[in-house]
Amino acid sequence: MKFFLDTAHVPDIRKAAGMGIADGVTTNPSLVAKEGRDFIPLVREICAIVDGPVSAEVTAEDADGMVRQGRDLAGIAGNVIIKVPFGQEGLQAVRALEAEKIATNVTLVFSPLQALLAARAGASYISPFIGRLDDVGHRGMDVVEQALDVLANYDLHSQIIVASIRHPLHVLEAALIGAPIVTVPPAVLWKLFDHPLTDIGVARFKADWQGLQEKLR
Numbered sequence: 001m002k003f004f005l006d007t008a009h010v011p012d013i014r015k016a017a018g019m020g021i022a023d024g025v026t027t028n029p030s031l032v033a034k035e036g037r038d039f040i041p042l043v044r045e046i047c048a049i050v051d052g053p054v055s056a057e058v059t060a061e062d063a064d065g066m067v068r069q070g071r072d073l074a075g076i077a078g079n080v081i082i083k084v085p086f087g088q089e090g091l092q093a094v095r096a097l098e099a100e101k102i103a104t105n106v107t108l109v110f111s112p113l114q115a116l117l118a119a120r121a122g123a124s125y126i127s128p129f130i131g132r133l134d135d136v137g138h139r140g141m142d143v144v145e146q147a148l149d150v151l152a153n154y155d156l157h158s159q160i161i162v163a164s165i166r167h168p169l170h171v172l173e174a175a176l177i178g179a180p181i182v183t184v185p186p187a188v189l190w191k192l193f194d195h196p197l198t199d200i201g202v203a204r205f206k207a208d209w210q211g212l213q214e215k216l217r
Contacts, residue, residue: 001175004053004161004183008032010045012186017049024052026105026127026161026183028083029059040076047077053125055105057083058093066093074102081105081125086114091121098122105161115147119156127183131164140164141173148179168192 002023005016008031016022025046032039043056056076058069070082070093082097083105084090094104098121105125106118110133118126128147130140144162151158162174162182168191174182 001179002052002181003189004055004181005050005189006031006163006165006183006185008035008042008046009186010035010042010049013046013049016186016189021189022050022052023181024054024183025050026055026083026163028055028057028107043073043076043080047079050079052079053081053103053105054079055081055083055107055125057085057107061089063089063092063096066090067096070097070102070104071100083107083127084123086118091117094118094121094123098124107163109147110143112143112146112150115143115158115160116150116154116156119151119154119158123158125161125181126158127161127163129164130162130170131166133164134166141170141177144174144179145177148177 003021004024004026005013005022006026008027013022013025035042047054056073058066060066060069066084073082074080081103084093085108086106094106097104103124105127106123107127109115109118109126109128115126128143130144133140133143144160147160159180162179165171165182165184165188167188171182
């Protein structure tokens with residue numbers, strides 16, 4: 001399973017890339033706004049850090065506007081993926097961009113049927129939002145599992161990105177059902193490293209080593 005970072009915060013991206021666990025990055029207008037930086041230079045910097053796909057989202061609401069923005073964003077770097085919100089206008093834009101060999105990521109997907117439509121439009125990536133589904137009483141991971149099955153049934157090659165990850169259990173569940181990609185906020189990614197028994201073991205090894213050095217002195 002590949003790990004994408006769901007952030008536009010460059011220090012976190014550099015840190016994860018340095019450990020070899022940043023296979024890509026997903027951004028959105030809200031994440032970019034948190035950084036308080038100009039969008040284009042920020043995306044360019046992220047693309048220089050990460051070799052894999054970097055999703056940059058359009059803000060236009062009509063298909064023609066999305067396509068124009070998508071072309072501009074694709075010119076930033078060769079690994080930019082154009083993020084497009086699901087909908088009739090969005091899928092028209094996806095169809096046009098993919099015809100121009102510009103990769104797309106359809107976001108704000110909440111059902112396996114939406115995933116099927118996005119795949120039929122030719123999306124390179126599809127992002128079901130599982131955390132938001134959980135928030136309204138649905139089991140978001142069921143949507144991912146069903147979407148994977150539906151795409152496999154018809155040999156559709158869009159890649160599913162499990163998005164709106166809220167906690168480590170979401171990551172585990174995604175891995176258990178064979179999801180190809182998760183996009184994880186840094187706060188969740190760092191939690192994957194934590195386990196109390198690891199901390200206890202490190203502390204014990206340190207104490208034993210220090211005790212040995214004292215005896216040797």
